[in-house]
Amino acid sequence: MKNRTAVIDLGTNTFNLIIAEKNEGALNELVHLEEGVKLGEGGINKGNIQEAAFLRGMQMMKHFSGLLKKYEVSNYKAIATSAIRNAKNGPDFIKQVKVQTGIVIESINGQKEAEYIYGGVKSSGALSDKTSLILDIGGGSVECILCNHSELFWKESFEIGAARLMDIFHKEDPIPSEKITELNRYLEEKLEPLFEQCKIFKPHNLIGSAGAFDTFVEMIETEKGNDVDLRELKTYLFDSIAFAEITDWLCTSSHEQRINRKSIIPLRVDMIVTASILTGFIIEKLGVKEIGMSAYSMKEGILSKLIR
Known part of the structure; x- marks a missing residue:
């Protein structure tokens, strides 16, 4: 072999x-x-x-x-x-x-998943000596990790992934504004442990781990006329205005509008909406100004451990 x-x-x-x-x-x-x-x-x-x-x-x-x-x-x-x-x-x-x-x-379990995600993001080079909040939005769960390049301070997994949120809140398209309000209230309650820890560790920035954040990058760069190879990219720093414009558009878009946008892969056409609302809610709640992306996530974290 x-x-x-x-x-x-x-x-x-x-x-x-x-x-x-x-x-x-x-x-x-x-x-x-x-x-x-x-x-x-x-x-x-x-x-x-x-x-x-x-x-x-x-x-x-x-x-x-x-x-x-x-x-x-x-x-x-x-x-x-x-x-x-x-x-x-x-x-x-x-x-x-x-x-x-x-x-x-x-x-x-979710704790082990978060640990692997940290390893993947760390291996991408996205972390520095400043404290970051890693946000990994899956279909079933969301992992939140407070860390820097040398230490993992706190981690938690919440069973509020994009597919679960879509099943509860996004049954009409475009998603009604009252449902966005309901979803934000739900997130306020579910993510309270995260916000309490952020008061202690005060993250400097938010780093999205692959998934929905891959799509955000592709949408922004395609709009500029650029071709993006995420596997080569590894990390990305968002322009905060462009990021807000993209997520705002997604929250008011119809299924047809999203499916006609080539930068959104079919798998994420619908779940990207609740992922956008979740991301926007956390950014606003924490007041972070710097938003980045790591193309590496859990699978790369596991791979790096196996190779070692």
């Missing part, structure tokens, strides 16, 4: 696969896939993976299994997060994947 390592990240919306090879100290990515599975579709707040989503997930894991064999991967880690850890039939999904593909999945 070749000296190849893989990470499989089974998220609520996407299943991700990275296969990498260490060659003379350098890390060479052989495969980098982000596949829309929508495992939480139809059941995210019911605590159950629906049949169609279950089958989509199984098919993707069979595809990933084939790639692990093709690339002769000697070491891998498959991690399940919010949708699987909270679903009543999550253990059955994990069992079926092992039976049908041989892949062993580890279901991790």
